[in-house]
Amino acid sequence: MVKEKIQFEVNGKQVFLEVDPDELLIDVLRDHLDLKGAKAGCRAGECGACSVILNDKVVTSCLIPAIKADGGRITTVEGLEKDGQLHPLQKIFVEKGAIQCGFCTPGMLLSAKNLLDQNPAPTIQQIKTAVSGVLCRCTGYQKIVGAIYSASKAISGKEV
Amino acid sequence: MRLESSLVWPKRLHWEKYFRPRTIPEALKILEEFQGKARLLAGGTDLIPQIRNRETEPKVLVDITRISGLGEIKLEEGVIKIGALVTHAQVAESPLIRENALALSEGASQLGSPQIRNLGTVAGNVVSGQPGADTTVPLLALDANVKVISKEKEQTIPLTDFFLDTGKTRVDSTREIVTEVFFPALAKNESSVSLRLARRKSLALPILNVSVVVSADAKQKKFNHVKIALGPVAPTPLRAREAEGILTSSPITDGVIKEAARKAAQEANPRTSLLRGSGEYRKEMVKNLVERAIHQALERLEARHG
Numbered sequence: 001m002v003k004e005k006i007q008f009e010v011n012g013k014q015v016f017l018e019v020d021p022d023e024l025l026i027d028v029l030r031d032h033l034d035l036k037g038a039k040a041g042c043r044a045g046e047c048g049a050c051s052v053i054l055n056d057k058v059v060t061s062c063l064i065p066a067i068k069a070d071g072g073r074i075t076t077v078e079g080l081e082k083d084g085q086l087h088p089l090q091k092i093f094v095e096k097g098a099i100q101c102g103f104c105t106p107g108m109l110l111s112a113k114n115l116l117d118q119n120p121a122p123t124i125q126q127i128k129t130a131v132s133g134v135l136c137r138c139t140g141y142q143k144i145v146g147a148i149y150s151a152s153k154a155i156s157g158k159e160v
Numbered sequence: 161m162r163l164e165s166s167l168v169w170p171k172r173l174h175w176e177k178y179f180r181p182r183t184i185p186e187a188l189k190i191l192e193e194f195q196g197k198a199r200l201l202a203g204g205t206d207l208i209p210q211i212r213n214r215e216t217e218p219k220v221l222v223d224i225t226r227i228s229g230l231g232e233i234k235l236e237e238g239v240i241k242i243g244a245l246v247t248h249a250q251v252a253e254s255p256l257i258r259e260n261a262l263a264l265s266e267g268a269s270q271l272g273s274p275q276i277r278n279l280g281t282v283a284g285n286v287v288s289g290q291p292g293a294d295t296t297v298p299l300l301a302l303d304a305n306v307k308v309i310s311k312e313k314e315q316t317i318p319l320t321d322f323f324l325d326t327g328k329t330r331v332d333s334t335r336e337i338v339t340e341v342f343f344p345a346l347a348k349n350e351s352s353v354s355l356r357l358a359r360r361k362s363l364a365l366p367i368l369n370v371s372v373v374v375s376a377d378a379k380q381k382k383f384n385h386v387k388i389a390l391g392p393v394a395p396t397p398l399r400a401r402e403a404e405g406i407l408t409s410s411p412i413t414d415g416v417i418k419e420a421a422r423k424a425a426q427e428a429n430p431r432t433s434l435l436r437g438s439g440e441y442r443k444e445m446v447k448n449l450v451e452r453a454i455h456q457a458l459e460r461l462e463a464r465h466g
Binding site: 004022040057063064114130133134 | 361
């Protein structure tokens with residue numbers, strides 16, 4: 001199979017890659033770039049564990065051929081931390097115990113970041129809708145929703 | 161069989177070539193060249209899982225997301241036009257759609273999940289031909305049309321004449337491309353509602369989708385006409401024509417709305433399904449939801465005029 005050259009910005013860095021035409025974004029992130037934050041859960045767009053932010057929209061990277069993302073701007077959970085400091089959302093997730101097994105956490109954090117970037121002061125219902133595309137099988141939704149609400153109060157108005 | 165394929169859940173999917181045409185003629189040329197072995201990709205929210213399930217095994221994917229001019233929602237001379245690349249999220253948030261076809265915005269905002277709504281397209285929802293599709297059912301009530309282009313011709317197919325069977329439409333996606341879905345913007349005396357019944361609010365298949373468009377004469381307390389679309393209650397999305405007939409030019413009364421809702425339930429033929437509930441239950445729910453949707457549409461009309 002003929003490889004294709006693609007390029008995207010991942011967590012602020014330009015990345016140049018050669019990929020097979022049938023590689024998916026989730027596998028390119030995990031296997032080529034060693035970004036293991038996005039998880040390949042269901043590989044059918046249903047669990048949200050592979051969520052990333054692509055061009056300012058949260059999407060399931062298991063449904064996206066890598067070439068489709070060529071030229072795009074991607075944020076994975078690894079991109080939330082800045083200068084060794086956790087993102088405010090990450091800090092509050094830790095403080096509030098909004099993590100159990102952790103498998104859904106990257107998708108939850110990116111869904112939350114995407115929401116707060118667009119709407120710094122969301123209602124509880126808007127938070128629930130924003131994370132509705134990520135399944136938590138530890139059933140820890142209450143603490144997750146609560147943590148996002150606290151984060152929105154703490155960082156409201158500021159860029160997150 | 162389905163069971164067998166779902167036991168084998170390979171990490172890697174396989175296709176040989178991936179094209180990114182910049183124009184529609186270029187895309188049509190690629191489809192022609194690969195003679196049925198190529199599939200169009202826009203959102204990919206249906207196609208990628210279908211490839212994974214081995215329901216389809218294309219050799220070539222034709223990514224149409226780089227074709228310009230297909231990503232807009234427009235209102236031109238009373239007609240709402242939705243380009244082939246417009247996503248569910250775009251429709252759900254569009255002030256133009258909320259003002260002129262609220263039922264479609266409601267349908268789009270309840271589809272899948274935020275991730276799926278950010279990827280999936282309205283045109284793709286229509287082409288997939290699923291009988292309960294969340295944006296297709298409201299589009300059917302809105303009397304939408306589909307613009308289809310092939311190497312030979314460009315044609316417009318009314319949605320009422322578009323669906324052949326579950327997953328089958330009049331579009332042959334190995335040689336034709338849907339470029340636009342369009343419908344008349346609702347008039348001042350019209351309103352619309354979509355209701356969805358599902359086991360959870362997100363990432364769950366609909367047990368039922370009901371969309372209505374109500375045209376009424378508020379002063380005379382009379383319906384002009386009502387359009388009722390239902391899914392999934394048959395192999396294709398369904399218009400409840402007999403129920404609609406009962407309401408045409410009828411005075412607005414609770415009794416006549418109940419009668420129409422009963423008729424809609426008779427016209428529906430939902431299967432008993434492990435995922436969606438028994439046929440009997442769903443028939444009963446058709447009745448309830450149609451009645452509720454018509455009342456809500458009337459309330460919306462009143463709120464606008466009052």
